[in-house]
Amino acid sequence: MADKASMHQNAEALAIEALGFIAADPELLPRFLAITGIGADSIRRAAREPGFLAGVLQFILAHEPTLMRFCDAAGIPPAAVGQALRHLPLGDTNYESSI
Template sequence: MRPDSPNRKPDSSATDAQDPALLALLALGWILADGARADRLLALTGMDADTLRASVGEPQVLAAVLGFLADHEPDLIACAQAIDTSPAALIAAQERLIR
């Protein structure tokens, strides 16, 4: 699903060094693809759809998206698999975004 590697899996070092904002945006796309999961994201973060749209590029919003996944391990693992990265890379991206 990652746009930079349609026909091959990246090596883990390339994935771990991935831009945290890009990983968060890929994760957000995965979350929003499922209506129930998207509703849960909005409910747990306190955002509405308009707020999310308006602030999607802000580091704290992107970190909240990754925090949402970190708080539910099955989604964290499923998302990581779907976007060809590791759960650890998503957690590291969240940490870089909140610095």
């Protein structure tokens, strides 16, 4: 079984891949920006904030068609997104006690 550090790194990598997926989609990106209140010019700065990457995965998980399109593009099962979310800061209420 992978250690917590590698699970966290894998979760971060998946969230970054999801962010790229969102950014490349002309329909998803404006919706993501509107929901998060982040300006397109502020995404890089926001990405360094705790919880941002969890928010990216929460955005993907909140809309099943988006989830399925992302999973098809990434070649992963939908459950992997929820599992990754739990390994990111603010992705699970027990994150702090689990590290």
